[in-house]
């Protein structure tokens with residue numbers, strides 16, 4: 001029996017799940033909603049690593065991902081004069097083994113669009129009148145209740161619906177998580193890493209080249225440029241260590257709840273005298289229409305991220321944070337496992353599939369969320385001595401090629417966990433691609 005599915009959030013995980021479910025059964029009736037007025041194709045560079053590469057291969061989308069890839073040769077650590085202190089070139093293993101720069105780097109918006117378009121494509125098979133994938137924007141969920149046979153939803157426009165499966169893929173600050181777990185448990189699941197980051201594009205300048213440039217200033221502040229966008233623009237990344245509660249007291253509200261103009265003002269103030277290209281970053285930020293800022297943290301739910309017929313997917317349920325570099329990979333893997341568990345059990349056992357999703361994905365989530373102690377201190381040192389130590393350590397890693405050694409000694413997939421295989425989801429074979 002085809003399923004009536006509601007997916008909340010048209011970011012990365014949501015459309016990936018819609019695509020996979022549709023290919024498994026073109027008769028599934030899948031609605032994807034987003035509170036935003038249109039598909040949100042903003043955001044800067046993201047990548048695939050470890051299990052994300054095999055996931056996209058099984059989904060038959062790895063070749064498409066290569067087509068949207070951006071050229072980045074590696075990463076250079078620079079000092080306040082722009083002098084390079086260490087350089088790490090990208091890996092080209094063709095597998096999951098990646099150095100600091102993955103060989104599968106692309107713009108977030110291009111991936112969102114790729115997954116959205118793929119979910120709407122006809123892959124053959126009969127689609128009934130009600131089947132297929134439908135997107136609705138400017139829409140969110142205000143109430144959710146479930147019983148053994150279905151999930152009742154009230155939408156922001158006052159309409160209601162009953163679904164066999166509801167999936168919250170609505171990002172780090174997921175409202176679905178709040179509706180599923182209650183506000184206190186949902187808020188308690190977010191563990192701040194005491195870092196604020198902002199991403200935007202600014203006009204390209206001489207000296208911007210195919211190497212990502214990373215500069216760290218005293219006070220735990222960081223500036224980074226990357227090139228993978230249009231020929232006339234450069235991606236700008238700002239990072240700063242901040243105690244969110246102290247910052248909220250100073251700003252009169254939590255930083256993430258402030259309007260973008262106010263966030264820009266605060267970041268400009270915090271970056272004052274940071275050195276290197278600070279003035280350029282601040283000018284670019286003031287004019288940026290694609291500015292996006294957030295607090296870096298992990299979502300670690302005390303208990304299950306999927307219950308009954310409701311599942312949380314991607315950042316909503318288990319955001320690993322930008323510090324792991326695995327957010328995109330984990331959201332895609334989550335979509336693949338949830339669809340795989342439905343395929344494995346058949347459409348009649350949604351609750352079994354949701355339980356299977358939780359138990360199958362949990363070891364990957366636990367592994368991917370591990371952050372080595374000292375990583376924040378290494379990349380966001382607060383003192384000049386700390387910055388000197390960081391330059392020295394990274395210089396030694398480059399000189400003795402330790403990054404390459406680690407790459408060859410560690411398994412391709414994070415924690416050595418190969419992705420689960422679902423014979424129903426070998427779309428690359430159905431599409432005639434070689435593994």
Ligand SMILES: Cc1cc2nc3c(=O)[nH]c(=O)nc-3n(C[C@H](O)[C@H](O)[C@H](O)COP(=O)(O)OP(=O)(O)OC[C@H]3O[C@@H](n4cnc5c(N)ncnc54)[C@H](O)[C@@H]3O)c2cc1C
Pocket residue numbers: 008009010011012013014033034035036040042043044045046108139140141169170171172173174175176199292313314315316322327328331
């Ligand atoms: C605009 C934007 C820009 C980003 N830029 C970067 C970046 O530059 N670098 C990086 O590493 N990560 C970035 N991220 C985060 C990154 O996409 C995720 O960490 C990761 O890929 C996991 O994807 P996800 O599908 O779980 O969540 P997301 O990609 O965050 O998608 C969540 C979706 O849910 C929607 N949504 C939120 N609340 C509701 C609601 N109540 N009702 C309905 N819909 C809702 C959002 O509009 C969004 O489309 C960005 C996210 C967004 C939304």
